[in-house]
Amino acid sequence: MTAAAELIGVTQRFGSFTAVDEIDLTVPAGKLTTLLGPSGCGKTTTLRMIAGYSEPTSGTIRIDGVDSTRTPPEKRNLGMVFQSYALFPHMTVADNVGYGLKLRKVPAAERRTRVMETLELVGLAHLADRKPKKLSGGQQQRVALARAIAIRPKLLLLDEPLSNLDARLRVQMRAEIRRIQAETELTVILVTHDQDEALEMSDEMVIMNEGRIVQQGSPQQIFPRPADRFVAEFLGYENFLTAADGTPLTIRPEHLRIASAGPGLDAVVVDAAFRGVDLLVSLDVVDPSGATVRLVADVRGGAILTPGSSVTVIAPDDHLVSLPR
Ligand SMILES: Nc1ncnc2c1ncn2[C@@H]1O[C@H](COP(=O)(O)OP(=O)(O)OP(=O)(O)O)[C@@H](O)[C@H]1O
Ligand SMILES: [Mg+2]
Numbered sequence: 356m357t358a359a360a361e362l363i364g365v366t367q368r369f370g371s372f373t374a375v376d377e378i379d380l381t382v383p384a385g386k387l388t389t390l391l392g393p394s395g396c397g398k399t400t401t402l403r404m405i406a407g408y409s410e411p412t413s414g415t416i417r418i419d420g421v422d423s424t425r426t427p428p429e430k431r432n433l434g435m436v437f438q439s440y441a442l443f444p445h446m447t448v449a450d451n452v453g454y455g456l457k458l459r460k461v462p463a464a465e466r467r468t469r470v471m472e473t474l475e476l477v478g479l480a481h482l483a484d485r486k487p488k489k490l491s492g493g494q495q496q497r498v499a500l501a502r503a504i505a506i507r508p509k510l511l512l513l514d515e516p517l518s519n520l521d522a523r524l525r526v527q528m529r530a531e532i533r534r535i536q537a538e539t540e541l542t543v544i545l546v547t548h549d550q551d552e553a554l555e556m557s558d559e560m561v562i563m564n565e566g567r568i569v570q571q572g573s574p575q576q577i578f579p580r581p582a583d584r585f586v587a588e589f590l591g592y593e594n595f596l597t598a599a600d601g602t603p604l605t606i607r608p609e610h611l612r613i614a615s616a617g618p619g620l621d622a623v624v625v626d627a628a629f630r631g632v633d634l635l636v637s638l639d640v641v642d643p644s645g646a647t648v649r650l651v652a653d654v655r656g657g658a659i660l661t662p663g664s665s666v667t668v669i670a671p672d673d674h675l676v677s678l679p680r
Pocket of ligand 2: 398399
């Protein structure tokens, strides 16, 4: 794996507060890496240090193998799109996209070619002469993306670029960014606090909590094997129980099964909510350590589960995940 960027022991302090705490991170070239975590965990701070907008308190940042810790942003050749992708309102779409090329003194003829190529890539060539305010939110977002891509950046940094779009458009744009990334083979770092977005878009996922990286890997590696309780909860594992030997365990609601009797864990139905295709059942379950825990099962069809009835809960071994003590 070639690294497009490497962070080695990078820390960012604001006064006595440590926003990013000695993180080591390798960003693979030509892939889409997401930084995922709850609000305030240090995602934007990390991205800003990679971009050069703030200098780490300590540690080293390498871009393309070169120590760039103290390189000013304009010398890093990176593309950035922020949550509020401020376009220049008085310029046409084409001039917005060509802006970075003009700054870099790319000759007019080549600039035009590259602007049109980039607009083709994001599907907006037909709107080249429009002003941004006559575009929809999704179209404006594509212009911002095109503007960042047009300079052929070494790294494309996206900080919650979809959060201003409505839910449907956001889902569409996920696929769109994925396609553009695959076509251009750009190295992309995308910041999000949305786990579905990260799971759907990432080649590599980096999960952060309180300024630290808590797990890194592909969605296929991380989703079935969260490293600790924080990651598990963040990815929607709602059930926590304890094995006979004291090991903490977790399992997803959709992996629990409910039977009227037979081998399994003794349980009493607390509540059952019908949700159309499935039924969300909460239960008081006697776990393998003998403790009674409240679990949630997401089941399809089956018996009518009335509150108060005694049932058996089955937690299949292959879906139970052991967590560190
Ligand atoms: N310039 C600053 N001065 C002081 N504290 C800061 C500064 N910038 C960020 N912080 C603090 O550092 C922490 C991390 O902030 P950061 O913006 O990186 O979070 P984030 O993960 O991007 O969160 P969000 O999902 O809300 O955007 C927060 O507690 C924030 O208040
Ligand atoms: Mg942020």
